[in-house]
Amino acid sequence: MLINYDYIKDESYGFRFKGGHQQRVAGLYVLGKEKQNSTSYNWDGLNRSEQDIVVFQYTLKGAGKIRIGQRTHDLHPGEAFFIHIPSDHTYYLPAESDGWEFIYITLFGDEVYRCYETITKEIGHVFELDVYSPPIQTILHTLEQVAHQQLDDAYSSSATAYAFLMQLYAAVFHTAKEKALPAAITKARVFMDNNYDNLISLDDIVAASGLSKYHFTRLFHKGMNATPIQYLTKLRINKAMELLKNEQLTVEAIALKVGFSNGNYFTKVFRSYLGVAPSTYRNSKIFSPVDYLISD
Numbered sequence: 001m002l003i004n005y006d007y008i009k010d011e012s013y014g015f016r017f018k019g020g021h022q023q024r025v026a027g028l029y030v031l032g033k034e035k036q037n038s039t040s041y042n043w044d045g046l047n048r049s050e051q052d053i054v055v056f057q058y059t060l061k062g063a064g065k066i067r068i069g070q071r072t073h074d075l076h077p078g079e080a081f082f083i084h085i086p087s088d089h090t091y092y093l094p095a096e097s098d099g100w101e102f103i104y105i106t107l108f109g110d111e112v113y114r115c116y117e118t119i120t121k122e123i124g125h126v127f128e129l130d131v132y133s134p135p136i137q138t139i140l141h142t143l144e145q146v147a148h149q150q151l152d153d154a155y156s157s158s159a160t161a162y163a164f165l166m167q168l169y170a171a172v173f174h175t176a177k178e179k180a181l182p183a184a185i186t187k188a189r190v191f192m193d194n195n196y197d198n199l200i201s202l203d204d205i206v207a208a209s210g211l212s213k214y215h216f217t218r219l220f221h222k223g224m225n226a227t228p229i230q231y232l233t234k235l236r237i238n239k240a241m242e243l244l245k246n247e248q249l250t251v252e253a254i255a256l257k258v259g260f261s262n263g264n265y266f267t268k269v270f271r272s273y274l275g276v277a278p279s280t281y282r283n284s285k286i287f288s289p290v291d292y293l294i295s296d
Contacts (some may be wrong), residue, residue, distance in 0.1 A: 005060055005103070005131070008033050011144045015138060017154030025155075026109040028052050034193035036064075037099045042092040044084055053108045054116045056168065057080050057091070058129065058136055061101040065128065068092035072123035073126045075100075081126045082168075085274040089125075103139050107161050115165050127172055184209040185215060187223055192232050198240060199260045202229055236260065237273050242284045245281040251278045272276055 012032030019027075029050075032156045058080040065072050067083050068089045075078045075091075076080065083089050093100050129136055142160055145151045151160065191208035192200070203214070220228050235260040243254045254267030270278045 003137055003144065005033070005140050007136045008143050009147065010035055010139060011143075011147070015157050017058050017157060019154035019158070022154060022158050022161075023109055025111045026107055026155045026158055026165055028105070028157040028161045030106040031104070031139070031142060031146065032058075033101075033103045035099060035101045039093050039095050041100070042090065045083060048085055049154075051108075052085070052113075052169050053106050054082065054084050054112055055104060055106050055136075056080060057102050058139070058183050059100065059102050059106040060131070062099040063094070064091060064100040064102070065094045065097075068125050075126070078128050078131065079126060080129055082116065083125055084113075084116060089092070095149040102144070103163075105139050105142075105164060107165065109158075109161070112165060113164065118147060119169060123172055129171055133171045135164055138164045138167055143178055153191070154228075181223050182219055184211050185220055188216070188220060188228060189224075189231070191234075192228070194236060196235050196277055199259060199261060207233070227252050232259075233269060234273075237270060240266070240270065240278065241281070244278055247282070253280065 001267040010033050012030060012034065014030050017027070059075045059077050061077055064075040064088060066075060068081075068083065068087075073079075073081070081091065083091075096098075096108070118148065131137075135196050138160070143163075151157055188205050188209040191205060195204075202217075206213045206216050209220075211219065219230065220226075220231075224231055226234075239258045241286065243249055243257060249257075250263075252263035256264045256265070260266035260269070267277050267279075270276075270281070274281060
């Protein structure tokens, strides 16, 4: 499920449920989205009332800093930190920053601590994640759920905490593996992610990669198990599925917003992927919609 964070309110939520399963497995402690513009924002990990929790914080916009031991890290959009309280760290808004917008999730539980130790031992406390990655989207989706009072018991909150943890575990190690992908593939993916809503062609994608068409298409298929056009098309279809939730947008308008030349061609491609027309898909009384398309 792809969530646009601009529509999520800057609010924080605390969770205090009874149930020993939370400590044995995973529990939610605090969840929130925040904007900070004051240098008074400063959290010292050795001087907090909370004890034995872990904090995951992800930068959406602006910049912050975190000092862990003797090392200080800059935190820019797409970067997260994962730390334990109490420990020797401080995260704060530096004087040179115009502001810092971020989301965060605070967890506790035996399984949380085990996964925390594994992740930080292998890749450290600061790492990068795409905003569309499952753990980040789970935080955003959970914020929407809580805002609508759809997460109000120990079992569902514990399930959410554990799901986030497993998604984070998979994402950070998958990201580490992705770093081995050739730079040309990364350049092409970034180009498509940023330009899917335009009428781009294979030649445009190839140009972004910096390689010859033959070499690039072979390299891309080997690394991504899909052709560049297949990757682009699935990206567009997934964006379209999100937009179809907005009943104020016509199918023709959505087609243009996700890079198709017209509504008829968009409908044909959409039908080939999901077996139904976009207009049928958006009617959940007739067809069970999905939030994200996985296909070969």
